[in-house]
Amino acid sequence: MKRSNYPVEFEWVAVSSRIRLARNFRDYPFPARLMKDPHAAEQASEMIRLLSAELESLEDFTLYEMDCVSDERAAVLTEKYLISRDLIKHRPIAAALVSKDESISVMINEEDHVREQYFMQGLDLKRAYERISGIDDVISDSIPFAYDAELGYLTACPTNLGTGLRASVMLFLPAISRRKHMRHIIPTLNRLGLTVRGTFGEGSLNEGDMFQVSNEVTLGKSEEDILLVVEQAVGLLVETELRERGRMKAEEGLTLKDTVMRAYGVLTNCCLLDEKEFTRRLSDLKLGIALGYFGMAENGRDDRMRELNDLAIAVRPAGISRILGEKLTADEESAYRAEYVSKTIKSIDLFY
Amino acid sequence: MKRSNYPVEFEWVAVSSRIRLARNFRDYPFPARLMKDPHAAEQASEMIRLLSAELESLEDFTLYEMDCVSDERAAVLTEKYLISRDLIKHRPIAAALVSKDESISVMINEEDHVREQYFMQGLDLKRAYERISGIDDVISDSIPFAYDAELGYLTACPTNLGTGLRASVMLFLPAISRRKHMRHIIPTLNRLGLTVRGTFGEGSLNEGDMFQVSNEVTLGKSEEDILLVVEQAVGLLVETELRERGRMKAEEGLTLKDTVMRAYGVLTNCCLLDEKEFTRRLSDLKLGIALGYFGMAENGRDDRMRELNDLAIAVRPAGISRILGEKLTADEESAYRAEYVSKTIKSIDLFY
Numbered sequence: 221m222k223r224s225n226y227p228v229e230f231e232w233v234a235v236s237s238r239i240r241l242a243r244n245f246r247d248y249p250f251p252a253r254l255m256k257d258p259h260a261a262e263q264a265s266e267m268i269r270l271l272s273a274e275l276e277s278l279e280d281f282t283l284y285e286m287d288c289v290s291d292e293r294a295a296v297l298t299e300k301y302l303i304s305r306d307l308i309k310h311r312p313i314a315a316a317l318v319s320k321d322e323s324i325s326v327m328i329n330e331e332d333h334v335r336e337q338y339f340m341q342g343l344d345l346k347r348a349y350e351r352i353s354g355i356d357d358v359i360s361d362s363i364p365f366a367y368d369a370e371l372g373y374l375t376a377c378p379t380n381l382g383t384g385l386r387a388s389v390m391l392f393l394p395a396i397s398r399r400k401h402m403r404h405i406i407p408t409l410n411r412l413g414l415t416v417r418g419t420f421g422e423g424s425l426n427e428g429d430m431f432q433v434s435n436e437v438t439l440g441k442s443e444e445d446i447l448l449v450v451e452q453a454v455g456l457l458v459e460t461e462l463r464e465r466g467r468m469k470a471e472e473g474l475t476l477k478d479t480v481m482r483a484y485g486v487l488t489n490c491c492l493l494d495e496k497e498f499t500r501r502l503s504d505l506k507l508g509i510a511l512g513y514f515g516m517a518e519n520g521r522d523d524r525m526r527e528l529n530d531l532a533i534a535v536r537p538a539g540i541s542r543i544l545g546e547k548l549t550a551d552e553e554s555a556y557r558a559e560y561v562s563k564t565i566k567s568i569d570l571f572y
Numbered sequence: 573m574k575r576s577n578y579p580v581e582f583e584w585v586a587v588s589s590r591i592r593l594a595r596n597f598r599d600y601p602f603p604a605r606l607m608k609d610p611h612a613a614e615q616a617s618e619m620i621r622l623l624s625a626e627l628e629s630l631e632d633f634t635l636y637e638m639d640c641v642s643d644e645r646a647a648v649l650t651e652k653y654l655i656s657r658d659l660i661k662h663r664p665i666a667a668a669l670v671s672k673d674e675s676i677s678v679m680i681n682e683e684d685h686v687r688e689q690y691f692m693q694g695l696d697l698k699r700a701y702e703r704i705s706g707i708d709d710v711i712s713d714s715i716p717f718a719y720d721a722e723l724g725y726l727t728a729c730p731t732n733l734g735t736g737l738r739a740s741v742m743l744f745l746p747a748i749s750r751r752k753h754m755r756h757i758i759p760t761l762n763r764l765g766l767t768v769r770g771t772f773g774e775g776s777l778n779e780g781d782m783f784q785v786s787n788e789v790t791l792g793k794s795e796e797d798i799l800l801v802v803e804q805a806v807g808l809l810v811e812t813e814l815r816e817r818g819r820m821k822a823e824e825g826l827t828l829k830d831t832v833m834r835a836y837g838v839l840t841n842c843c844l845l846d847e848k849e850f851t852r853r854l855s856d857l858k859l860g861i862a863l864g865y866f867g868m869a870e871n872g873r874d875d876r877m878r879e880l881n882d883l884a885i886a887v888r889p890a891g892i893s894r895i896l897g898e899k900l901t902a903d904e905e906s907a908y909r910a911e912y913v914s915k916t917i918k919s920i921d922l923f924y
Contacts, residue, residue: 474907478843485841491830555826 226343228517232510232525233458234343235390235430238301239352242375242384243334243359244366250376251310251329264313267363268328274362275317275326275355286314295538301339306330324355331376332384334359341526343454345387345447372439382439387450391457392525394429394507395464402431405457413437414453428499428532429507433457469511480508488565492551493558495537502532505565515572527568535560578695580869584862584877585810586695587742587782590653591704594727594736595686595711596718602728603662603681616665619715620680626714627669627678627707638666647890653691658682676707683728684736686711693878695806697739697799724791733791739802740786743809744877746859747816749781757809765789766805780851780884781859785809821863832860840917844903845910847889854884857917867924879920887912 226234244250248267254260268285275281284297286307297303303316307330317326327335336359338352359365366374372382380386396402406416417432433454435446468476483504487493508514509524516522533539535557541548544556578586596602600619606612620637627633636649638659649655655668659682669678679687688711690704711717718726724734732738748754758768769784785806787798820828835856839845860866861876868874885891887909893900896908 474843474903478910481841481843482838485837485839486834487837489833489837491826491833551826558830 228522229462229510230458231342232506233392233461234454235392235525235529236339236341237343237345237348238337238339238386238388238390239345239348240386240388241334241336241352241356242332242373242380242386243336243356244374244376245333246364246366248333251313251331251333252376254313254329255310260313264315264329267333268315270362271326271328271334271359272317274358278355278358280320281317281324281326282320284316284318286311286316292538292542296542299536299538300533302337303327304330304335324352326355326359332380343389343451343458345389345451349385349387349443349447378439379436380438383441383443383446385438385443385446386434387447388432388434389450389454391431391433391454391461392429392503392506392510393431393457393461394503395468396457396461397429397431399464399468401460401464405460409433409453410436412449412453414450428503430503465507465511476511477508477513480504480511480513483508484565484570488562490558490562492554493561494550494554495535495557498535498557498561499532502528505570509570514570517572522572524568524570524572528565531561531564534564580874581814581862582810583694584858585744585813586806587693587744587877587881589692589695589697589700590738590740590742591690591697591700592738592740593686593688593704593708594684594725594732594738595688595708596726596728597685598716598718600685603665603683603685604728606665606681607662612665616667616681619685620667622714623678623680623686623711624669626710630707630710632672633669633676633678634672636668636670638663638668644890644894648894651888651890652885654689655679656682656687676704678707678711684732695741695803695810697741697803701737701739701795701799731788731790735790735793735795735798737790737795737798738786739799740784741802741806743783743785743806743813744781744855744858744862745783745809745813746781746855747820748809748813749783751816751820753812753816754783757812761785761805762788764801764805766802780855782855817859817863828863829860829865832856832863832865836860836917836922840914842910842914844906845913846902846906847887847909850887850909850913851884854880861922866922869924874924876920876922880917883913883916886916 245267248254248263249257254263257263268283272281272283284293284303286294294303294308297316297318298305300322302318302322302325304327307314307316307327310329313329315328317328318324323339325337325339327337336352336355338348338355340348368374373384375381375384393402396405402416409416413436414433415436417434418427418430433450435450438446483501487498487501487505506525506528514524537553540553540556540560548556597619600606600615601609606615609615620635624633624635636645636655638646646655646660649668649670650657652674654670654674654677656679659666659668659679662681665681667680669680670676675691677689677691679689688704688707690700690707692700720726725736727733727736745754748757754768761768765788766785767788769786770779770782785802787802790798835853839850839853839857858877858880866876889905892905892908892912900908
């Protein structure tokens with residue numbers, strides 16, 4: 221996954237970018253109707269076959285046909301943001317094509333026939349959009365999309381109509397969040413046509429101080445305009461966060477450093493670690509790295525933050541169960557997480 | 573300070589032994605009366621001079637004349653158990669003679685004219701008694717003691733009458749204490765004529781799971797009998813504690829190890845550490861060492877516990893103020909303690 225061109229401080233706030241396009245095929249019933257169709261299975265197989273063949277010509281994709289995928293595997297794909305929970309609801313007709321490096325995922329027969337997604341580290345919506353457009357062109361060449369000259373791309377839900385584009389950026393906002401500025405910022409973002417969610421969509425706000433900002437409106441605006449609004453809002457959020465981090469460090473001094481260093485001490489030594497505590501302590505640790513408590517990289521490039529974010533995904537409950545290949549009790553899961561987290565953080569070489 | 577001959581597990585329970593003899597001189601008013609005497613100063617100086625001269629002939633002693641000692645220095649001596657809080661009350665006439673290795677301390681004009689104390693690591697009351705008897709003989713040769721053929725040594729308080737002997741052992745009893753067995757054990761010890769106190773005497777029970785067991789009765793028994801009762805009771809406590817530690821480890825498994833390892837992680841990484849948390853976490857850490865979580869010494873000898881007990885004394889509030897030579901705010905004290913503790917524990921080489 222290539223990185224963006226922003227300075228490293230930016231990446232310590234704007235963690236990753238994601239572009240999603242919603243598309244439907246002109247000549248097939250929409251998934252919700254397809255589910256009730258007596259020929260659903262054949263039509264779904266046809267779509268999956270055509271898409272697979274086309275995408276395989278581009279690069280190496282793994283096909284997950286959802287009716288053949290175990291619950292555990294599906295949960296892992298969800299935790300990695302490669303599929304949505306909704307895809308699982310359409311199991312008999314649903315599939316996902318995931319590129320080898322997991323940067324591209326194409327969901328088939330979720331709410332729409334196709335949900336194309338590109339994911340990258342850091343902030344670069346423009347490049348992410350170019351990348352997914354290439355995929356989009358290939359798909360539309362193979363099966364014609366449902367497109368209206370006036371409305372644009374037709375989608376199952378009107379909130380996706382028009383461009384079918386959702387541009388979202390995952391932000392790490394510990395200073396804004398802990399200093400209670402989020403409640404002022406959210407209405408402003410809403411007025412710009414943007415929404416703020418937690419790591420797993422609505423209802424998961426403020427898990428480890430991670431927030432996802434994305435466009436709400438898809439209709440009546442060009443793709444370029446949508447990307448611009450999101451990127452500008454994110455730019456402002458990053459600047460605010462960096463400023464608040466500086467204030468926080470100056471005002472809270474040793475108390476803040478104590479919280480951070482205790483997080484490090486616990487994460488590298490504990491023997492039981494539930495997800496909630498892990499999320500909180502990891503956020504403390506990441507904040508501490510961003511504040512320079514562990515030293516700064518001399519050349520400005522620094523992989524610590526990305527490695528810790530990867531760790532966060534690796535030790536989600538389904539990820540742990542999959543690695544161990546069995547259902548775990550809460551204590552077993554906590555024990556495994558503690559061991560894995562401690563080993564990984566020690567191996568990251570946090571002190572620069 | 574020479575060690576006792578018990579196995580190392582014993583020392584991880586019975587931390588140190590202390591013998592104290594209370595004596596008064598025949599030809600001087602008892603301290604409480606001396607305080608009101610118009611010639612108190614001269615009489616006190618005389619005693620101090622005679623005792624100093626006599627003890628200096630034995631080995632290297634430092635003389636602290638209490639009316640010349642700062643409050644800070646007095647507090648440090650108290651934290652090291654070399655003088656008592658009561659000695660400070662008799663400041664105009666009081667003094668202390670402390671041997672270079674701090675194993676012997678002779679308080680002059682506390683409640684009694686002389687309080688002779690010998691302190692050693694581990695459990696060996698008999699040797700401790702022999703050691704202090706040598707001191708006692710030298711003192712009685714220089715100034716005759718108040719002694720009654722029937723009652724024995726005369727003391728200011730009847731609870732010290734007879735032998736004037738207090739034999740006490742400091743015990744680290746985390747398993748007994750955390751498993752709530754202390755409330756059954758204390759009445760049994762009381763019936764044997766023994767008392768249980770915390771690290772700083774009455775009212776300080778259960779500071780870091782440390783308990784001091786000593787004889788209550790000094791009259792009507794020989795010194796040998798007193799030592800025997802204390803040593804036997806301590807032996808039983810040690811065995812009980814070791815058995816409970818084994819049970820605790822078996823029953824609480826990873827939860828207990830998690831507590832211990834978190835204590836290690838916090839103590840070696842935190843930036844602020846108040847005395848209460850330090851005491852609790854140090855107890856967790858010591859318990860973890862005793863349970864073998866950090867590996868066992870191959871030859872059976874192991875200095876980790878002693879070094880951690882020394883650390884506990886070094887970072888008491890007065891100790892910290894003295895090192896820094898100034899009065900500290902609570903936060904400054906916590907910051908200094910955190911740094912000192914972290915540095916020291918890292919230097920101890922805990923993992924065998």
